[in-house]
Amino acid sequence: MSDGIGARVERKEDKRFITGKGKYTDDVRVDNQAYAAFVRCPVAHAKINGVDSSAAMAMEGVIAVHTGPEMKEDGIGDIITGWSITSKDGSPMQCGVWNPMVTTYGRYVGDAVAVVVAETQAIARAAAELVELDYEELPASIGVEDAFQDGAAQVHENVPGNLIYDWEIGDEAAVAAALEGAHHITEMKIVNNRLSPNPMEPRSAVAIFDEAEDHYTLYTTSQNPHVARLVLSAFYNVAPEHKLRVIAPDVGGGFGSKIYIYPEEITCLWASMKTGRSVKWTSDRTEAFLTDAHGRDHVTKATMGFDAEGRIVGFKTDTLANIGAYVSLFATVTPTYLHGTLLSGCYDMPAVYGNVKAIHTNTVPVDAYRGAGRPEATYSVERMIETAAREMGMDPAELRRKNFITEFPYQTQVILQYDSGDYHKTLDMAQDIADVAGFAARKAEAASRGKLRGLGYSTFVEACGIAPSAAVGSLGAAVGLWESAEVRVNPVGSVEILTGCHSHGQGHETTFAQVVADRLGIPVDNVSVVHGDTDKVQFGMGTYGSRSGPVGMSAIVKALDKVEAKAKKIAAHTLEASEDDIVIENGEVKVAGTDKSMAWHEIGLAAYIAHNLPEGMEPGLKEAAFYDPLNFSFPAGALICEVEVDPETGVTDIVKFTAVDDFGNIINPNIVEGQVHGGVTQGIGQAMLEQVVYDDDGQMLTASYMDYCMPRADDVPSYALDHNATPSPLNPLGVKGCGEAGAIGSPPAVINAITDAIGTNDLQMPATPLAVWTALQNAKSSMAAE
Amino acid sequence: MTQIKMTVNGKSASADVPDNTLLSEFLRENLRLTGTHVGCDTSQCGACVVHVDGRAVKSCTVLAASLDGADVTTIEGVANGKELHPMQAAFKKHHGLQCGFCTPGMIMSGIDMVSRYQAEGQALTEDAIRHELEGNICRCTGYHNIVKAIEDAADQMSAPAQAAE
Numbered sequence: 001m002s003d004g005i006g007a008r009v010e011r012k013e014d015k016r017f018i019t020g021k022g023k024y025t026d027d028v029r030v031d032n033q034a035y036a037a038f039v040r041c042p043v044a045h046a047k048i049n050g051v052d053s054s055a056a057m058a059m060e061g062v063i064a065v066h067t068g069p070e071m072k073e074d075g076i077g078d079i080i081t082g083w084s085i086t087s088k089d090g091s092p093m094q095c096g097v098w099n100p101m102v103t104t105y106g107r108y109v110g111d112a113v114a115v116v117v118a119e120t121q122a123i124a125r126a127a128a129e130l131v132e133l134d135y136e137e138l139p140a141s142i143g144v145e146d147a148f149q150d151g152a153a154q155v156h157e158n159v160p161g162n163l164i165y166d167w168e169i170g171d172e173a174a175v176a177a178a179l180e181g182a183h184h185i186t187e188m189k190i191v192n193n194r195l196s197p198n199p200m201e202p203r204s205a206v207a208i209f210d211e212a213e214d215h216y217t218l219y220t221t222s223q224n225p226h227v228a229r230l231v232l233s234a235f236y237n238v239a240p241e242h243k244l245r246v247i248a249p250d251v252g253g254g255f256g257s258k259i260y261i262y263p264e265e266i267t268c269l270w271a272s273m274k275t276g277r278s279v280k281w282t283s284d285r286t287e288a289f290l291t292d293a294h295g296r297d298h299v300t301k302a303t304m305g306f307d308a309e310g311r312i313v314g315f316k317t318d319t320l321a322n323i324g325a326y327v328s329l330f331a332t333v334t335p336t337y338l339h340g341t342l343l344s345g346c347y348d349m350p351a352v353y354g355n356v357k358a359i360h361t362n363t364v365p366v367d368a369y370r371g372a373g374r375p376e377a378t379y380s381v382e383r384m385i386e387t388a389a390r391e392m393g394m395d396p397a398e399l400r401r402k403n404f405i406t407e408f409p410y411q412t413q414v415i416l417q418y419d420s421g422d423y424h425k426t427l428d429m430a431q432d433i434a435d436v437a438g439f440a441a442r443k444a445e446a447a448s449r450g451k452l453r454g455l456g457y458s459t460f461v462e463a464c465g466i467a468p469s470a471a472v473g474s475l476g477a478a479v480g481l482w483e484s485a486e487v488r489v490n491p492v493g494s495v496e497i498l499t500g501c502h503s504h505g506q507g508h509e510t511t512f513a514q515v516v517a518d519r520l521g522i523p524v525d526n527v528s529v530v531h532g533d534t535d536k537v538q539f540g541m542g543t544y545g546s547r548s549g550p551v552g553m554s555a556i557v558k559a560l561d562k563v564e565a566k567a568k569k570i571a572a573h574t575l576e577a578s579e580d581d582i583v584i585e586n587g588e589v590k591v592a593g594t595d596k597s598m599a600w601h602e603i604g605l606a607a608y609i610a611h612n613l614p615e616g617m618e619p620g621l622k623e624a625a626f627y628d629p630l631n632f633s634f635p636a637g638a639l640i641c642e643v644e645v646d647p648e649t650g651v652t653d654i655v656k657f658t659a660v661d662d663f664g665n666i667i668n669p670n671i672v673e674g675q676v677h678g679g680v681t682q683g684i685g686q687a688m689l690e691q692v693v694y695d696d697d698g699q700m701l702t703a704s705y706m707d708y709c710m711p712r713a714d715d716v717p718s719y720a721l722d723h724n725a726t727p728s729p730l731n732p733l734g735v736k737g738c739g740e741a742g743a744i745g746s747p748p749a750v751i752n753a754i755t756d757a758i759g760t761n762d763l764q765m766p767a768t769p770l771a772v773w774t775a776l777q778n779a780k781s782s783m784a785a786e
Numbered sequence: 787m788t789q790i791k792m793t794v795n796g797k798s799a800s801a802d803v804p805d806n807t808l809l810s811e812f813l814r815e816n817l818r819l820t821g822t823h824v825g826c827d828t829s830q831c832g833a834c835v836v837h838v839d840g841r842a843v844k845s846c847t848v849l850a851a852s853l854d855g856a857d858v859t860t861i862e863g864v865a866n867g868k869e870l871h872p873m874q875a876a877f878k879k880h881h882g883l884q885c886g887f888c889t890p891g892m893i894m895s896g897i898d899m900v901s902r903y904q905a906e907g908q909a910l911t912e913d914a915i916r917h918e919l920e921g922n923i924c925r926c927t928g929y930h931n932i933v934k935a936i937e938d939a940a941d942q943m944s945a946p947a948q949a950a951e
Contacts, residue, residue, distance in 0.1 A: 010878055017886030018893060020821015020861035020875040035907075122806070200825045200833060200887040200925050231861035252887030253925050505885030505926045611905040670881040674927060678884065681928030705830035705923070713919035713929040718912065744930075 004518030040107025044140035044698025068101030092577030096156030100327035107325035112291030145323035169340035170353035182305030194251035195360035201252020207268035222543020251504035293445025295369020297322035326367035338373030345381035382748035430638035458749035464737030465550030485555035500540010500651025546737025558625035637661035650773030679742020687750035795863025832922030842898035861890035872942035882935035884926035
């Protein structure tokens with residue numbers, strides 16, 4: 001089957017994008033369209049005493065100005081978090097209250113205070129400038145370490161010490177005992193820099209209130225429109241679910257930042273009811289920096305102990321996680337169950353312990369961003385093992401190999417049980433492709449040109465395809481994390497897949513069609529995929545955490561099982577054969593070993609004509625399934641980065657980047673490789689370029705692309721990729737998620753390469769030319785002092 | 787208000803627009819050509835690139851009123867009827883797009899750079915493509931397949947010229 005599993009099928013969705021016919025939320029314009037702009041808190045912490053909208057209301061074209069207290073009065077609910085974490089002493093977490101628009105206190109620069117609705121976007125934005133806030137500035141806590149100091153400014157009155165929770169995982173006593181007897185100990189302070197996700201499409205919402213039907217429609221930039229509808233309905237009291245349709249049309253990237261239901265979408269829906277107008281809001285880029293949930297922002301103290309042979313005896317981390325001013329939807333689980341559970345890496349560690357303190361600060365909320373907790377864990381583990389190898393005078397690849405897990409399933413000391421893997425072979429393949437054997441010669445050649453050449457590894461494992469519903473429920477999740485699918489076979493034999501996943505770049509319209517094509521032997525062009533509309537798809541949990549493959553496609557397989565079973569019954573009845581003898585091959589439904597067969601479309605027709613169906617069978621051919629995963633899937637990989645540093649300037653070039661990954665079985669190699677390219681590039685961005693910077697007063701200094709350095713084409717190389725598949729035994733297709741692996745694994749490979757080149761481990765991300773140059777100078781002066 | 791008249795994708799377009807109307811707004815709101823995207827407002831990301839009198843221009847940074855009489859081509863105007871432009875076809879063939887948001891600007895910049903290099907008789911190397919893409923940001927693809935697509939399209943775009951010689 002040329003279109004089936006494993007084929008490099010060109011994407012079905014591409015034509016509309018390459019011809020400019022994609023339909024994104026900001027492209028939607030409806031009758032009665034008005035536009036919203038937000039008035040935002042100008043300082044990091046303030047008591048808002050009054051909002052004077054008179055000048056704005058006097059402007060021609062302004063329809064209304066509304067504020068948080070009015071919203072509260074109308075019963076609009078506070079913004080919720082989706083996962084409760086229990087502190088190590090058994091106490092529940094403490095979170096500040098998040099009003100969609102400020103009622104009394106503004107707690108970060110950008111906190112929404114009022115909304116202006118006007119006839120055009122330009123008028124709305126101009127009028128927002130005329131709204132005057134009467135406010136009293138309050139002391140603020142900005143950096144995560146400062147916010148956790150005694151006497152730090154309180155972000156919320158009900159969260160003493162700004163401490164949301166103090167959580168632990170693993171066996172602290174066992175790790176302490178192991179470190180006590182260790183032959184070698186490596187200790188480091190590791191900072192995981194704060195990032196802004198930056199999908200290229202800014203967030204946008206179009207809210208439409210139909211007064212006659214008492215019904216709302218929301219077009220929005222969402223990765224999970226059903227979750228948005230559920231939350232908007234059940235918690236924010238906008239409308240009951242059956243009176244609210246959420247459509248996430250083409251969405252221009254998400255990376256986690258479009259999981260959450262933000263104040264702006266809630267406000268647009270409410271404002272459409274208040275004004276009787278359709279209300280549209282589209283973020284500009286500076287607003288995106290100020291209000292889209294950020295990622296990472298951990299400060300970790302890590303200690304790793306080894307025996308004389310280089311075997312890890314224990315690993316301990318203490319982490320401060322910056323949560324920002326409010327606790328966003330998955331902000332609590334990201335530094336805990338998505339981070340602490342990966343602290344064993346791909347190593348057989350007998351004792352592991354992680355402590356995480358989650359801290360409020362007067363900054364925009366921090367939540368899951370591509371990788372979500374797993375990049376932070378991987379960066380800690382992989383920097384520690386590389387640094388330890390250097391300290392012990394061992395080859396970093398060999399030290400890894402001494403500690404690789406080799407038998408599966410493998411139960412870690414931090415909850416997870418890994419499904420399958422072959423870490424030695426994956427590293428062999430990467431070392432071959434990267435020509436590690438030839439590195440010494442390349443380093444010498446670079447030195448002859450005055451350049452410092454370095455090579456760094458990252459061998460990682462991650463957990464994706466979140467996750468068994470009962471298991472996440474027992475850990476505090478408010479929702480189940482199954483996925484749904486419906487397979488509709490039309491009377492002409494073409495197939496529609498309705499999925500609760502959402503594609504915002506992942507290519508589901510192609511990959512999901514390939515799964516059907518493979519199973520039924522029909523061309524991918526005869527399969528269409530429907531997603532992103534709560535009126536079309538009954539329910540679904542959406543796309544994040546690399547779950548659409550392992551969870552979403554498994555639901556499709558489960559529905560296909562039911563379709564196939566019914567099709568076989570129809571064929572057996574029509575062809576007068578035993579159901580057990582029926583096989584489906586190349587678009588035909590055959591009696592095995594005979595020349596009796598029906599074309600696939602004849603099955604569809606028979607099901608709907610229904611003149612001659614087996615006794616008692618219902619007409620039609622349409623089946624649905626909900627799939628709840630048995631476990632996460634555990635992609636793993638070996639990444640090797642080679643860099644050249646100019647010691648005069650600190651400028652670093654990545655000269656080669658090799659990635660060998662284990663994603664289990666691959667449906668479409670083009671799409672999987674594209675995910676790796678993009679993920680690795682985001683990881684390189686984190687390692688070398690990107691950093692959200694707030695000044696001491698909480699003003700963001702990096703709120704445009706002139707100040708926040710996104711990876712450009714000439715910052716990254718072409719990549720050398722390969723795959724070493726060990727199919728997951730835990731889902732029907734044997735797949736593992738691939739969407740986040742690149743972003744999870746790559747930052748330590750880059751930093752390990754740079755620190756190898758410059759001969760000092762004292763370097764934090766982002767390794768800008770200034771940071772690299774400074775590290776070199778510090779190393780020189782400390783050598784001189786010795 | 788200023789009255790402007792220009793040619794967009796081969797058709798005449800005229801309107802009275804506020805003086806501060808950007809070309810991107812004129813295309814998206816007045817002409818409803820929504821393939822031109824706005825991703826940053828500061829002329830960095832390049833999602834809004836169109837061609838004005840044959841040159842690539844960031845439409846979020848130019849006033850519509852300054853382009854009276856101009857000949858503008860947007861992403862909607864580069865295909866020849868149903869036949870894709872070689873640059874469009876190459877992006878599809880090489881999986882040079884994921885979410886599609888930056889893609890119109892990438893394709894418009896790609897066509898522009900290939901045309902300039904070929905007019906000057908210069909080789910468009912991988913390094914040159916990466917350097918030329920300085921003003922176009924993509925968050926999804928890591929640029930790997932965009933570079934491949936532009937390399938391939940450059941070959942396709944040179945083929946008819948060589949055949950004509």
